[in-house]
Amino acid sequence: MAGYFQAACVVFFAPGLALFRPLFLRVKQFALLALKILTGLRDHDYFSHAANLSLMLKPPSSRNEYNPCLHIDSVMIMKKAVFMPIGIVSNNVKAPRFGDFADEESEIVIDEKFADGLKDIETYSHIIVVYWMDRVKGYVTQHRPQGNPEVPVVGIFSCRCPQRPNPIAISTVKLLRREGNKLRVKGLDVIDGTPVLDIKPYWPQYDFVADGKIPAWVNKLKF
Numbered sequence: 001m002a003g004y005f006q007a008a009c010v011v012f013f014a015p016g017l018a019l020f021r022p023l024f025l026r027v028k029q030f031a032l033l034a035l036k037i038l039t040g041l042r043d044h045d046y047f048s049h050a051a052n053l054s055l056m057l058k059p060p061s062s063r064n065e066y067n068p069c070l071h072i073d074s075v076m077i078m079k080k081a082v083f084m085p086i087g088i089v090s091n092n093v094k095a096p097r098f099g100d101f102a103d104e105e106s107e108i109v110i111d112e113k114f115a116d117g118l119k120d121i122e123t124y125s126h127i128i129v130v131y132w133m134d135r136v137k138g139y140v141t142q143h144r145p146q147g148n149p150e151v152p153v154v155g156i157f158s159c160r161c162p163q164r165p166n167p168i169a170i171s172t173v174k175l176l177r178r179e180g181n182k183l184r185v186k187g188l189d190v191i192d193g194t195p196v197l198d199i200k201p202y203w204p205q206y207d208f209v210a211d212g213k214i215p216a217w218v219n220k221l222k223f
Contacts, residue, residue: 085195099222133167
């Protein structure tokens with residue numbers, strides 16, 4: 001039934017979008033509500049179908065425009081993001097720990113099909129490693145960093161703790177050398193086997209902050 005309903009919306013309403021936009025917005029609101037009622041979808045399924053319906057009802061010229069999210073009746077529906085690791089980390093860190101990474105050396109092994117992307121990386125002293133903390137299970141919205149009783153509970157986006165909705169992390173590390181598709185680095189705070197999503201060179205024009213400010217409790221953490 002949902003398929004017939006969507007098709008009917010396209011046939012009857014799509015051609016007049018430009019001339020009847022105010023009316024169309026009302027019709028779309030009604031259509032989305034009717035879709036939920038007729039199909040009995042759960043909320044998250046409804047949002048997915050609503051996003052598809054919204055795309056169908058857009059003018060053809062705008063369907064392929066880049067937009068990371070959709071706005072339907074004041075509800076923001078994010079599109080899914082799919083990542084492909086470009087490499088993996090090899091080191092002696094076999095379990096999570098707090099701190100003591102300053103002198104830790106790791107080897108980042110880049111997939112051979114991306115090895116050409118490392119051209120001239122050795123001309124930099126430092127690189128930024130973007131990685132996926134794949135062993136993190138679940139997330140929180142508030143957290144006491146490192147479980148340290150001397151620091152406050154803060155929002156997960158106000159700290160660098162792993163239990164995030166998307167466990168993506170970055171580290172700026174010293175590049176010791178490159179050997180083909182392998183990068184030897186120092187100071188990378190990850191576990192052995194961590195997938196790497198991206199590598200960027202350290203550029204002070206982007207990454208250095210001369211007058212940066214942090215709360216005092218950050219200095220009570222282990223690094």
